[in-house]
Amino acid sequence: MVTINCSRGVPKITYLSTPKITITNLFSKRASLVAIVAAASSFSSMSYDTELAAAKKAASLAARLCQKVQKELLQSDVQSKSDKSPVTVADYGSQALVSFVLERELPSESFSLVAEEDSGDLRKESGQETLQRITKLVNDTLATDGSFSVPTLAAEDVLRAIDCGKSEGGSHGRHWVLDPIDGTKGFLRGDQYAIALALLDEGKVVLGVLACPNLPLASIGGDSRHSSHDEVGCLFFAKVGAGTYMQSLDGSSPIKVHVSTTENPEEASFFESFEAAHSLHDLSSSIAKKLGVKAPPVRIDSQAKYGALSRGDGAIYLRFPHKGYREKIWDHAAGCIVVTEAGGVATDAAGNPLDFSKGRYLDLDTGIIVTNQKLMPSLLKAVRESLEEATSSL
Ligand SMILES: Nc1ncnc2c1ncn2[C@@H]1O[C@H](COP(=O)(O)O)[C@@H](O)[C@H]1OP(=O)(O)O
Ligand SMILES: [Mg+2]
Ligand SMILES: [Mg+2]
Ligand SMILES: [Mg+2]
Structure with missing residues (x-):
């Protein structure tokens, strides 16, 4: 109303x-x-059509910037944040670019952005060289898109664009949610990463875009063989009530994708973090065993897991961070709508839907599980039993 x-x-x-x-x-x-x-x-x-078009454009340009940096990765491009996690010129450049493009493409809308990075370290004396490099990267990337007849951005414009991401989000109004590089560790290894962008309206995710520059266009499911000749670079996008689509980052026609419909856990393969520090691998393997999953886990970085799941490469995603870790909304908002619009279900370990309306953090019970509608009841049972066993063995 x-x-x-x-x-x-x-x-x-x-x-x-x-x-x-x-x-x-x-x-x-x-x-x-x-x-x-x-x-x-x-x-x-x-209908969010304008917003979706702007989001696809912003994420595709950010992917272009990230690909360039990953190719030329220099040691000096990597800094450590106060929480000791890595941040690169590409994380900052991607955030500045997405923020700038969204504001430019949607001038009639008030702009609120909840994003991972801030400009604190770049404003210090020690950050000046990095800031110059980011500014050049952003300008060079904008120049590859003929539609921006903007004068070159100054370093101060880049800082301002990054700092637009300080919004607290919440349950009222519209908020963009951005992880400029999700899976920075994968990015540094030359593996999977994603640019993850979503829009919240009145606390609900209404659209999401996942750019996955290193994800093969063909399935990465259990039995698939990969070769260095596989074409890579996927753009997933979803709008509430309108399904999920995938196209190549080079701009092929979108195809509609669906999650796996398997009801048989023996046929299901599951995804989890590459990094053992990000998710408890032992717990996932105990859940998979209880459920009857035969295939070994497929371990890849970032929300590329949600994208792969949305096209049926595997049937289950299990994520159980170590005690004390608080999940951020930008690590799941885009992935969540991409998978749910493709027919999947994403909940916390107790079966509650993920609530993106509480600010920058997700407030959830123990972990995140994703699968199709048919497997969810037995997955939830296996999760509950494995968690009880893990607690009683402490
Ligand atoms: N200690 C941690 N536990 C769980 N997730 C983490 C931790 N540190 C960083 N992350 C975030 O987990 C996500 C990557 O998950 P995955 O393990 O699925 O690749 C990223 O969002 C990453 O942040 P970032 O966006 O900075 O890379
Ligand atoms: Mg990070
Ligand atoms: Mg992330
Ligand atoms: Mg990130």
């Missing part, structure tokens, strides 16, 4: 849930007309 409140002649529009328009305290006929036109145009944009 859209409510228009024109108490002082200025129409204020609030979205509620069902498609009905109410106009309260109208001041004049003119005000009411303005209000109805504004509501109708805002309402029609609820």
